[in-house]
Amino acid sequence: MSNTYTEEDLAKNLEEQEYKYGFTSDFKSDKAPNGLNEDIIRFISAKKEEPEWLLEKRLQAYYAWKEMTEPEWAHVNYEKPDFQAISYYSAPQQTKKYESWEDVDPEMKETMKKLGISLEEQKRLTGTAVDFVVDSVSVGTSFKKKLAEMGIIFCSFSEAVENHPELVKKYMGTVVPHTDNFYAALNSAVFTDGSFCYIPKGVKCPMELSTYFRINEGGTGQFERTLVVADEGSYVSYLEGCTAPMRDENQLHAAVVELIALDDAEIKYSTVQNWYPGNKEGKGGVFNFVTKRGICEKNAKISWTQVETGSAVTWKYPSCILKGDNSIGEFYSVAVTNNFQQADTGTKMVHLGKNTSSTIISKGISAGQSQNAYRGLVQIHPGAENARNRSECDSLLLSDRSGAHTFPYIECKNNTAKIEHEATTSKIGEDQIFYCQQRGIDEEKAIGLIVNGYCKEVLNHMPMEFAVEAQKLLEISLENSVG
Amino acid sequence: MLTIKNLHASVEEGAEILKGLDLEVKAGEVHAIMGPNGSGKSTLASVLAGKDGYEVTEGSVKFADTDLLELDAEDRAKEGMFLAFQYPVEIPGVSNVNFLRTAMNEIREYRKEDKLSAKDFLAKVKEASALVELDNKLASRAVNVGFSGGEKKRNEIFQMAMLEPKLAILDETDSGLDIDALRIVSEGVNKLRSKDNAIILITHYQRLLEYIQPDFVHVLNDGKIIKTGDKNLALELEEKGYDWINEEIAQ
């Protein structure tokens, strides 16, 4: 691999703390030729030994994608990727499936260690089950046995296709159909792996389920799918973390996440997104074009919490379809942009059922020359009697070259609804910084402290150990942002 | 400990406010600086603490053998200067405890001391909050957010007790306090008084000085100290008003 960094580079990078996770790992990988056509899709499908119905789904998505154009409406500016210059399949070469954690490639374990998420440590300290996805291929799922005893299925998407085809067939594409948008269509055609989770009726998943995503190979895109099904009355808390190596080129990440909360079920989905944001001059970085959506049946609840600090360009709107009566949707988000990062992110709350309620809390922080936009839709359909929504979108500006934008869309077609939206945009308080300084805290730390305080309401909704990591990330991503 | 010589300072691109101020503060001393509105009291506090927006045009300030004016605001704090703000700032989402812990660790690192263990830190929090009868719950709430005026002022003294400064400047700490709160705050300050540290009280009124007995009282007017005396000067001022001094000097 040409782009491998030496230990020295790595040490330097860590010292600069610009991007903590920017190393590449030298696994042997199995990569498809660049470009996208029917043959490539057949290649991926064959490589993964998929059933005919899935290939059929892929091809349908591909035909739909060919007719679509890349969306232009977001408040972001970037050179459109050449979709024929991307390799759509890059799997770490594996001769056999891992039976246990001990079988995992030592190099890969090393990668995880660098990421600070050694599975063993995780197992020991937090009792978290982790699925680890490198370049779209799931490489290890821990705690499988313990979960299996409760009937919980937590595995890679490929394994789910192989072992639980009826579940995958029933739910895949029901929340995000392949025709939904350009990137979702692309994902549906070329996705290579991802995570699958099923919680049976009435089961409360006793531990956090967690997936770490990492783009490793140069010139590849990552196209993973996550499907979480919480059956009636069940509960699950799901964590997702993302990192990628530092590369000069832009890498594409177009994922699809579908959540299904059946009657009385609850899904809590937390993300710490820390894809490589590009360097200080805005070169390189991940294009993060993600479609995340959940559907709530009766009395169900879906809660999205995200801390977004990475990616060169983010285009992401984790959404809730509140279909069932009394269902609840929540969106808690912190989005930090620095240097030349651009983010257009927010949520959609679609109220269909009666007495549905939604809460949106969004905190945007813009530093450097970055652009940070909140875009959110609250839609009350005629049948959504007594729907409630409360939205608070606050933006904090740390630099006079950065931008903070708020684009809420509020559409109400039922007179019994109550909707309240508030937004503020302001500069970080100079008096607050001085107060901290007078107590001996330097400016950079003061900003970290104030920003973390500003985001408290969101961080509070994250599982404890994740929140700690998120806080650190906020501080790291705001370093050198003063001015 | 603190030596101010011929200090001139103005607001950035604006009028000169301090016009040749001299002051000498030694360890163990309590100085009161009194003066009418607009005499430059709060400007002096801001300039000493290193707040942006002021420009020192002449003079020097020496603090514990360092050139104070050359230091960043946080380094002045690390050197042992503490300002109790007239209007303590609210920082939403940042708990008092987390705030102070960050500050103390930074200061200790600067002084090449070990970090305080969580146990010792909490013991100290308990001790310091008892000193100003600050409800334990306030320590875990966000810095000054939702605090009453009196609670904010007590929180300042609480922080002073935690950070153990060499020199504490109390800027109008008595303003907005009722008698009970004033007593609590003053008693707290008195307990923190020692032969190793010094305190500068900036105040408009004499009543604070009934509780905290100063060794010196200075009258600040139009950016200069125009009269220095003992605590009786404060009483005289209270009785006769600031105009009296101006008249006396004019003669």
Next chain:
Amino acid sequence: MEVVADNKVLAFVSDFKRPEDGSKVRQQALDALNGMDFPTTRVEEWKYTRVAKYVKRKYKQVQTTANVDQFKIADLDAHQLVFVNGFYDEKASTILEDDTVSIHKIDELDEGYYTDLMEDTEENVFSLINKGYQTGGVFIQIKKNKKANHPIHILHVLEGEEVMANARHFIHAEMGSQAEIVTSFASNNASNGFTNVVLEGHVETNASIRINKLQTEAKDVLNISNEMFIQDESSNFLINTVTTGGQLTRNGLNVIVEGENCHTEMNGAYLGTEKQHIDNHTIIDQLYSNCTSSESYKGVMDDKSVGVFNGKVIVRQDAQKIEAYQSNKNILLSKGASVNSKPELEIYADDVRCSHGSTIGELDEEAIYYLRSRGISKKSAQQLLIAAFIGDILDKIQNEAVRAHVDQLFLEDFGWRF
């Protein structure tokens, strides 16, 4: 705007008389129309407002007279300029003796001078149709350091079937001047008319302009208004828009603030019944530091009416110390009514204080219950609460005669008393 092969715009204007006055400005507008299409709901700015069914019609530009007495504002004592179907009606108009203002026909406006004053404004397909095919308008100068002796009332009336009114006005508030403008829109013996009016203006240093705009046309009228203003340093601009009429009303209000220390204020009250569609679309573009803007729109939607609010504040890079406030509040009175609200902030400077709020809900049931328990009928209770809700917008109308006129209007139309 999108470019298309089969040009619907050219088809739309094909029967209009092509003016031959050698106007460069007109010609530029006509040229620009060649490559244009009418907006669809896929165009972001028109997401909630559909004009397709209207622009398929063949409207006529017809000069006629109308009885306008019923639309006058009692006790206003204003210069009154009457436009019937977009044509100036000299007989119905009254220009008072006044050395503080000069009022001319729009055609007398020097084009070079006009272009200089308004070069930064952006036109859309409707304002360009207006520019290319305008049939009249006034050019008003408020003289330097003068306060206009009288308000200026520009009254628009539609008369006839499927008529289109393309009037275009220009206000030049010279340095240090002050004036009050009233624009009103009504229809009389008209059906399916289209008012497509443009009001432009330049507010110079230290000048102040207040506009009250009243839209009370019949509920089959399409009203597309474009107001485009530029503010110089230390100037004030205020507009209050009251809308009760029209089948579809689209107010496009665009203010570019090109100097420091300006204040811009926009208020609106809109009340929809039947199948009315009322769209208020505003842009405040802050280019310089130390400016304030305030925007407050309130809507009460009944029956199957639709309210739309899309307000955008742009703070450009280096425009520091801007305070901008936006508020949109709506009450839905009936099951079929709906509201789309889109308050937007686009901020490229850091030392700003901007905020917006948007609410949608029904009348407070508790409050209604409370009033009823004091012996007030349900209908009166509702009326009281609506009056309280919309009242603070109407209170922004400082001119007593205009306010009395608006109160009368609400009393007649809705039986509401303020």
